[in-house]
Amino acid sequence: MTRQSRNPYIVQPVMKALKVLELVARHGHEIALTAVGKELRIPKTTTFRYLQTLSEAGFLTHNQETDKYNIGPLMRSIARADASVSKIRQLARPAMIELMNEFNETVNLAVKGDGTIVYIDLVEANRSLRMQARIGDSHPMHSTALGKAILAFLPEAEKQRQLDRPLTERTGRTLLEREEIERQLRMVAKQGYATESGENEDGAMCIGAPIMDENRYPVAALSISAPLMRMPRPLAAKAGARLREVAQAISGHLGSDAGIPPA
Amino acid sequence: MTRQSRNPYIVQPVMKALKVLELVARHGHEIALTAVGKELRIPKTTTFRYLQTLSEAGFLTHNQETDKYNIGPLMRSIARADASVSKIRQLARPAMIELMNEFNETVNLAVKGDGTIVYIDLVEANRSLRMQARIGDSHPMHSTALGKAILAFLPEAEKQRQLDRPLTERTGRTLLEREEIERQLRMVAKQGYATESGENEDGAMCIGAPIMDENRYPVAALSISAPLMRMPRPLAAKAGARLREVAQAISGHLGSDAGIPPA
């Protein structure tokens, strides 16, 4: 059986199951077990097992009525999340570079995870002393300006749910009192941006504003972070105003235009 | 190792590799081998092989620079195709039912495949004698009204590429002469709909109009099919006009509105 090319690390069951997944997904409609097996020249017993596994994992669905298979919810949800992140990053990048040049501090972009914010892009300041997260890092919502900016604009129910969880204490200054946090969030909602001073990382501060999707749901946030000493109050206020402005512009573009045209 | 629950047809390597795929895709950003293994409690050797396989299959990409993995092009392309098909079908369905009632003949919806058209939906006429394709079937472009409607509005380069391939002869009336086909396509482009008489199936005819995306690229087509005897010229012309109208309305909706809002 002349199967895989050169790479000796290919796991055949996985590779073949992926072919099945691709075929079903590409087919665009319900397709039956036998049809899949015939097309890919895989014995029906094996095809059966792959389809079962793919369905169990949520990548496919198995229609009990017709005994046929189709794309599953997981596939769609992953794709949707990915597309959204790509779009936000793409829209935000030019503005982030602009902001970095304006303030000469690191600019961060993060999306809302579950109870956390996840950095998806950052433009680093050209300075020796700088605070920096890494793309992919996740931090608690309540201890970061990015998170507070998102929290403040979340629907009430979800906001409460987030605050119900145990709140980790990142530094001595991290806010842990429910009352205190809610008070701050009301102010954030009013002024349109959030600030944080040494609550997430000692000696660092951060200013953040939310990015909303077409339903005014805060899906992401933009921030400027700097050492405390380099960011006096007036400058922070100026940064906040600019962030709010830029984040709103990005939000405006999020609902509208289509992506890349097909090949 | 107590792994999978009840279903005895689960193939472990496949299931575990899918968990890896999901983790990487969900992470939203490049992630390293070790991190994946640690998260899922899979030994790194095995994780390595899964990542290799997933990458080879195109579901992930392996960034040589950073030695990290991310969502691959295949995943995106499948998702994009699926979303597009779902949207078209959803938009077209009401209009198709309307058309079926109007003419009491089968109405078909197909998307452009590579060199073929693929049926993605159909509303069957309530008659005993009816021609019918099945969802998922694919037919050549040059022998169907659906295909000709799409061909006529394809960018010149792609149209030529399609006609360069060997053209299969479906019936005695199938057009095979390049000259003849091109002449017809020019007429289709002018009148906005295509017709086909016994060129794909003996005794059947079909009238089709293209559905365009926001870039005026013909991604799909709508058609009415009937036995030749039930579709005299004047009726065919009337059907063509209606199809053009309806297809244009659908095209108009394709570019605009957003999908389902996030949960």
Added chain:
DNA sequence: AACTTGCGTTTCGTGCTATGGAATTTGTAT
């Protein structure tokens, strides 16, 4: 109604290959 056909599901024994510990290489930080 008996028969056939086609498909999904189940069973089961065999041998292949997926596996993961350990060794090695590569790359990076100190």
Added chain:
DNA sequence: ATACAAATTCCATAGCACGAAACGCAAGTT
């Protein structure tokens, strides 16, 4: 230059993926 971490390669083992064949079920045929 050295240490550390991370990726890749090696290898021996047994666990389980595989597919032929049998089974059950439903739809269509005579």
